[in-house]
Amino acid sequence: VVDGERLGLSLDETSTQADVETLWALFAAGQALPDFAALAASTQATIPAALVRQSPILSHPVFNRYHSETELMRYLRKLADKDLALDRTMIPLGSCTMKLNAASEMIPVTWAEFGALHPFAPAEQSAGYQQLTDELEAMLCAATGYDSISLQPNAGSQGEYAGLLAIRAYHQSRGDDRRDICLIPSSAHGTNPATAQMAGMRVVVTACDARGNVDIEDLRAKAIEHRDHLAALMITYPSTHGVFEEGIREICGIIHDHGGQVYIDGANMNAMVGLCAPGKFGGDVSHLNLHKTFCIPHGGGGPGVGPIGVKSHLAPFLPGHAHMARKEGAVCAAPFGSASILPITWMYIRMMGGAGLKRASQLAILNANYISRRLEEHYPVLYTGSNGLVAHECILDLRPLKDSSGISVDDVAKRLIDFGFHAPTMSFPVAGTLMIEPTESESKEELDRFCDAMIRIREEIRAVENGTLDKDDNPLKNAPHTAAELVGEWSHPYSREQAVYP
Numbered sequence: 187v188v189d190g191e192r193l194g195l196s197l198d199e200t201s202t203q204a205d206v207e208t209l210w211a212l213f214a215a216g217q218a219l220p221d222f223a224a225l226a227a228s229t230q231a232t233i234p235a236a237l238v239r240q241s242p243i244l245s246h247p248v249f250n251r252y253h254s255e256t257e258l259m260r261y262l263r264k265l266a267d268k269d270l271a272l273d274r275t276m277i278p279l280g281s282c283t284m285k286l287n288a289a290s291e292m293i294p295v296t297w298a299e300f301g302a303l304h305p306f307a308p309a310e311q312s313a314g315y316q317q318l319t320d321e322l323e324a325m326l327c328a329a330t331g332y333d334s335i336s337l338q339p340n341a342g343s344q345g346e347y348a349g350l351l352a353i354r355a356y357h358q359s360r361g362d363d364r365r366d367i368c369l370i371p372s373s374a375h376g377t378n379p380a381t382a383q384m385a386g387m388r389v390v391v392t393a394c395d396a397r398g399n400v401d402i403e404d405l406r407a408k409a410i411e412h413r414d415h416l417a418a419l420m421i422t423y424p425s426t427h428g429v430f431e432e433g434i435r436e437i438c439g440i441i442h443d444h445g446g447q448v449y450i451d452g453a454n455m456n457a458m459v460g461l462c463a464p465g466k467f468g469g470d471v472s473h474l475n476l477h478k479t480f481c482i483p484h485g486g487g488g489p490g491v492g493p494i495g496v497k498s499h500l501a502p503f504l505p506g507h508a509h510m511a512r513k514e515g516a517v518c519a520a521p522f523g524s525a526s527i528l529p530i531t532w533m534y535i536r537m538m539g540g541a542g543l544k545r546a547s548q549l550a551i552l553n554a555n556y557i558s559r560r561l562e563e564h565y566p567v568l569y570t571g572s573n574g575l576v577a578h579e580c581i582l583d584l585r586p587l588k589d590s591s592g593i594s595v596d597d598v599a600k601r602l603i604d605f606g607f608h609a610p611t612m613s614f615p616v617a618g619t620l621m622i623e624p625t626e627s628e629s630k631e632e633l634d635r636f637c638d639a640m641i642r643i644r645e646e647i648r649a650v651e652n653g654t655l656d657k658d659d660n661p662l663k664n665a666p667h668t669a670a671e672l673v674g675e676w677s678h679p680y681s682r683e684q685a686v687y688p
């Protein structure tokens with residue numbers, strides 16, 4: 187309502203001129219209607235002429251090939267058949283947390299009430315969304331031990347960026363604007379140093395010890411050396427080496443003692459929810475990956491949500507937006523980022539409950555340790571804690587096999603496809619290794635199926651080592667074996683059965 191006499195309506199590109207005429211006729215109550223064609227002709231296009239598209243769009247045949255539902259259904263099925271997704275096999279991608287995206291979590295996303303609201307809809311028209319975001323923020327505060335949450339960042343990496351901007355703004359608000367050094371352990375995820383650079387900080391890398399833990403003495407020395415310029419530490423817990431870093435409280439204390447803020451990368455939250463909270467053991471700010479820990483599907487690249495949690499002293503520096511109370515510091519176009527997928531996380535947390543979430547973390551850790559124990563006599567586990575345990579993922583060291591047999595991580599990953607598995611993460615964070623994260627979603631049967639495949643693959647590698655299988659023409663080097671190979675001419679020294687149906 188514009189005033190006592192005037193009413194305004196906003197329509198989008200899905201409304202036609204006929205819709206406008208119908209609406210107008212309703213309000214006109216029988217009075218003469220304007221000449222719509224003339225009005226449309228006199229209206230100025232808001233897209234500048236230079237920006238109007240000239241080239242043809244959607245010209246690939248696929249956009250004009252499928253006209254019946256039957257055909258479209260078969261086309262989609264054909265695409266799905268090409269994909270090795272969670273509906274066929276575990277995807278044990280370390281650091282990625284490829285867990286179940288339950289149907290009941292996903293269904294609300296299809297509701298127009300969540301999916302068709304404009305991100306800038308006036309607050310009085312989006313009260314339900316407000317309730318959703320308020321409740322979700324409260325639940326994520328409870329899970330992380332932080333005081334405030336921003337749901338705006340669209341990815342973990344964007345959360346890192348928002349978090350470092352908050353740290354920078356905090357230092358500046360105290361007149362501490364010389365603080366621009368960001369310490370990052372060498373085990374960090376690649377996004378950490380990239381983010382620090384983007385936030386205008388200088389990266390100083392700190393060492394790890396032989397067990398994969400942060401070298402605390404090196405960290406202390408660098409914190410002291412840079413104490414006048416220390417802005418932040420970015421650290422991942424449990425570490426990207428898949429271990430609960432025992433010195434984490436001491437590490438956070440060292441940074442605070444020298445004027446820095448602690449950014450705890452929360453991508454590994456799947457090992458912590460209900461068990462411990464970054465806001466309680468020394469973190470000032472963390473991002474979460476709702477598309478890892480909190481069930482938003484992310485095979486194929488998104489969309490994601492990377493909210494950040496902060497302690498109260500950083501809350502004034504969370505991302506703002508032109509449509510929010512705090513106007514400054516937006517990190518993406520919409521005030522609540524990828525808001526339409528937040529119902530997935532809300533459903534997950536509400537259906538699991540506190541006790542369920544804790545049990546999920548315990549099972550994720552148990553599953554990783556089960557795999558680590560079953561496979562360690564076949565492939566050395568690179569890093570474990572002082573009790574011999576891993577966190578929610580484990581790194582298998584395949585480098586010695588490369589020397590003894592010429593078989594690489596790539597060959598093992600390809601061979602796993604013949605066994606019907608998606609490969610684990612390769613060569614991250616250590617080149618020549620596989621990082622396996624089973625998550626709580628996998629049953630013991632599926633874990634055993636995976637371990638059995640890995641053990642069979644180790645036997646094949648042994649056959650290469652002792653010369654039973656040819657050094658170059660073997661099932662590992664030639665994997666994956668396709669249907670075309672199965673029916674084609676066969677020239678390998680091993681059988682089709684061994685190749686295709688291991």
Ligand SMILES: *Cc1c(COP(=O)(O)O)cnc(C)c1O
Nearest residue numbers: 281341342343375377451453490
């Ligand atoms: C996935 C991940 C990130 C980045 O998150 P994105 O959502 O992919 O941007 C950062 N740190 C760690 C340890 C991660 O595993």
